[in-house]
Amino acid sequence: MMLRKILTLILALLVSGAQAQVRGGDEQILEMQQAFRQGNKGKLAQLLPQVRGHVLEPWAAYWELRSRLESASSAEIQEFLTRYAGTYQEDRLRNDWLLLLGQVRDWNTFAAEYPKYRMKDDREVRCYGLYATQLRGGAPAPGVAEEVRRLWLSQRDADDGCTFAMSQLVQAPGPHRQAVQDVWIKARMAVDANRPRAAAAAVELAAPDALPQLAELNASPARYLASRVFAASRARKEMVVLALLRMAASDLDVAATQLESKWGPQLSPEERNWVWGAIARRAAQRVGTGADALAFYAKVTRDQDLSDDMLAWKARAALRASRGPEWRQLLAAINAMSEEARREPAWVYWRGRALQAQGGDERLAQARELWQSIASVRGFYEQLSLEELGNKVTVPARPEPPTAQEKEAARQHPGLARAMHAIGIGLRSEGVREWNYSTNLATPGGMGERELLAAAQLACEREVWDRCINTSERTATAFDAEQRFPMPHRDAVVRRSQEIGLDAAYVYGLIRQESRFITDARSHVGASGLMQVMPATARWTARKIGMANFTTDKLNDRDTNIAIGTGYLKLVLDDFGGSMPLAAAAYNAGPGRSRTWRNGPVMDAAAWAENVPFTETRDYVKKVLANTTMYAAILTGQPQSLKARLGSVGPRDARLPEINTDLP
Numbered sequence: 080m081m082l083r084k085i086l087t088l089i090l091a092l093l094v095s096g097a098q099a100q101v102r103g104g105d106e107q108i109l110e111m112q113q114a115f116r117q118g119n120k121g122k123l124a125q126l127l128p129q130v131r132g133h134v135l136e137p138w139a140a141y142w143e144l145r146s147r148l149e150s151a152s153s154a155e156i157q158e159f160l161t162r163y164a165g166t167y168q169e170d171r172l173r174n175d176w177l178l179l180l181g182q183v184r185d186w187n188t189f190a191a192e193y194p195k196y197r198m199k200d201d202r203e204v205r206c207y208g209l210y211a212t213q214l215r216g217g218a219p220a221p222g223v224a225e226e227v228r229r230l231w232l233s234q235r236d237a238d239d240g241c242t243f244a245m246s247q248l249v250q251a252p253g254p255h256r257q258a259v260q261d262v263w264i265k266a267r268m269a270v271d272a273n274r275p276r277a278a279a280a281a282v283e284l285a286a287p288d289a290l291p292q293l294a295e296l297n298a299s300p301a302r303y304l305a306s307r308v309f310a311a312s313r314a315r316k317e318m319v320v321l322a323l324l325r326m327a328a329s330d331l332d333v334a335a336t337q338l339e340s341k342w343g344p345q346l347s348p349e350e351r352n353w354v355w356g357a358i359a360r361r362a363a364q365r366v367g368t369g370a371d372a373l374a375f376y377a378k379v380t381r382d383q384d385l386s387d388d389m390l391a392w393k394a395r396a397a398l399r400a401s402r403g404p405e406w407r408q409l410l411a412a413i414n415a416m417s418e419e420a421r422r423e424p425a426w427v428y429w430r431g432r433a434l435q436a437q438g439g440d441e442r443l444a445q446a447r448e449l450w451q452s453i454a455s456v457r458g459f460y461e462q463l464s465l466e467e468l469g470n471k472v473t474v475p476a477r478p479e480p481p482t483a484q485e486k487e488a489a490r491q492h493p494g495l496a497r498a499m500h501a502i503g504i505g506l507r508s509e510g511v512r513e514w515n516y517s518t519n520l521a522t523p524g525g526m527g528e529r530e531l532l533a534a535a536q537l538a539c540e541r542e543v544w545d546r547c548i549n550t551s552e553r554t555a556t557a558f559d560a561e562q563r564f565p566m567p568h569r570d571a572v573v574r575r576s577q578e579i580g581l582d583a584a585y586v587y588g589l590i591r592q593e594s595r596f597i598t599d600a601r602s603h604v605g606a607s608g609l610m611q612v613m614p615a616t617a618r619w620t621a622r623k624i625g626m627a628n629f630t631t632d633k634l635n636d637r638d639t640n641i642a643i644g645t646g647y648l649k650l651v652l653d654d655f656g657g658s659m660p661l662a663a664a665a666y667n668a669g670p671g672r673s674r675t676w677r678n679g680p681v682m683d684a685a686a687w688a689e690n691v692p693f694t695e696t697r698d699y700v701k702k703v704l705a706n707t708t709m710y711a712a713i714l715t716g717q718p719q720s721l722k723a724r725l726g727s728v729g730p731r732d733a734r735l736p737e738i739n740t741d742l743p
Contacts, residue, residue, distance in 0.1 A: 104133040105504045115142035134500050137168040167516040170197045181207035181240055198520045203240030206230050210244045218251050228261045237280035246284050263317050270321045286314040300326040310345045323354050331361055352384035363392040364692040366675050372396040382415035390416050398686040406436040424453050424460035459701035462721045471718035472708050478557040481533035489533040514546050528554045535562045545595035564709050567596045575641050579649045584714055588707030599635045607634040610644025616743045620647040654739045659724050660684045663703040668696040670742045681729030
């Protein structure tokens with residue numbers, strides 16, 4: 080008996096020592112992450128030997144080598160790639176190295192390493208790759224040229240890789256008229272979006288001598304246009320287009336007058352249509368009936384000259400028309416979009432509605448075919464399409480749960496293990512990147528459905544709810560509602576919702592979108608906790624609901640955050656007459672904006688949500704309402720209607736009590 084006690088004590092001491100060593104290793108890993116962020120190469124080199132054998136050693140080694148990659152030898156880089164072969168960190172470093180090789184134009188080494196790159200999700204690396212493997216030394220194949228153009232046009236800001244690849248395309252032998260046209264389109268898009276660096280990179284490719292003019296028109300488009308009389312050459316016309324776009328950003332009506340009276344006759348039809356499209360899009364984003372926007376769109380002689388974004392806002396303006404939706408204009412806008420844009424669920428759904436509104440058996444059959452192509456419980460327009468076909472939202476049958484073997488394979492997966500450990504010690508960004516790589520990018524096409532379900536289940540069991548939800552959402556056929564729509568803190572959320580008269584499904588729908596149930600989540604603007612409440616809003620709400628001794632450092636406490644968040648949501652919902660879409664928009668973008676956006680005609684709330692001018696808030700409202708409908712189906716066990724929750728939106732009824740102007 081005594082011997083057994085001694086052995087037990089020794090074992091306990093060994094386990095305690097091992098745990099202390101692991102904790103010590105974690106602390107050093109955290110120190111290394113901070114040193115990496117601070118650019119402290121010496122500290123990284125000092126700490127690296129101390130974390131050999133730690134589960135996160137690949138991260139430590141990556142930070143150390145990445146901090147000095149520009150001066151590292153090829154032998155050191157290759158040694159790292161060999162030692163950590165198959166890991167996220169190997170592919171991450173190769174990504175970084177390929178960018179460096181592209182920047183220094185070492186195409187032979189680049190071409191040798193590029194085929195080993197697995198993630199293939201870096202646009203700049205892809206542009207370098209297209210040059211190194213396809214464009215170098217000859218005219219591009221049509222498919223290659225098209226991909227370069229697509230990547231170039233999708234840049235937000237200029238990067239060296241895609242700018243360089245596009246420059247080679249412009250200079251390539253043979254016809255390159257389309258490439259030059261695309262460069263000017265990119266310049267227009269950049270000026271329209273106020274991205275001067277990207278605009279300058281585009282103008283430099285198309286007409287380097289015009290760069291001083293670009294600076295001049297950026298400084299004062301009105302002065303630039305006033306100092307010019309004729310626009311004879313292609314470059315001069317395009318600079319006028321850029322000046323008009325720049326002017327439209329600050330004075331829409333003056334830009335329209337200038338185009339109508341002076342510059343329109345001197346521009347080509349395509350250039351003229353583009354400027355009218357840009358003016359019309361800005362008009363559509365202004366609160367109002369949409370009639371002025373449609374009047375501007377009517378000046379466009381060929382919708383195919385417009386960008387997909389301009390056409391999307393034409394469709395939205397048609398939905399918001401003062402006398403009801405202009406279905407023919409909506410259909411014309413959607414039909415002019417690119418094939419890729421037409422496949423988006425929003426435009427599949429509204430195309431069906433437009434066909435339905437025009438009447439006739441053939442059009443109705445086409446509408447039903449469109450809705451059937453997307454109808455499901457997976458998203459906002461998918462749910463609406465389901466209802467158009469006469470069905471309501473119900474919880475799909477749960478797939479077979481992961482087997483013991485599948486769950487064990489997920490637990491033993493090195494990348495998932497590293498991700499869970501990183502998240503567990505506070506390295507959420509690193510953990511999320513490693514998790515996403517392991518599930519989505521490590522192998523072509525990512526994990527299979529059964530692997531994804533098992534990985535999602537692992538995250539659920541560890542209560543890493545964002546990875547649980549996002550991983551389960553990647554399954555194309557299986558739909559596990561318990562993984563996709565979990566209900567952590569159910570007693571607290573349901574009890575609090577019932578106490579103040581809120582729909583618990585609405586609260587869950589909002590939390591799922593706000594924080595993915597991460598209790599210590601913090602946004603870039605300072606919102607905190609499950610319900611992502613801003614400190615000032617929290618202080619105001621605490622006073623309104625009578626919460627004594629509240630301080631903002633309590634916002635990450637679960638129950639405090641739920642109490643404050645639901646209290647504010649209830650006040651917002653009451654102020655907007657119980658309209659869930661308006662309250663969701665107010666929760667995301669502020670009550671003042673939501674009040675402004677409701678002005679105009681009374682309209683279907685789905686059409687109103689599609690017209691919200693902020694992309695983030697537009698997506699937010701749709702996702703919160705779709706989430707709410709699914710949570711209601713789960714909580715009640717009964718079929719649910721998204722349409723019933725949406726209702727209609729219009730100006731505030733003057734008979735209602737005064738608005739709460741104090742509401743932040």
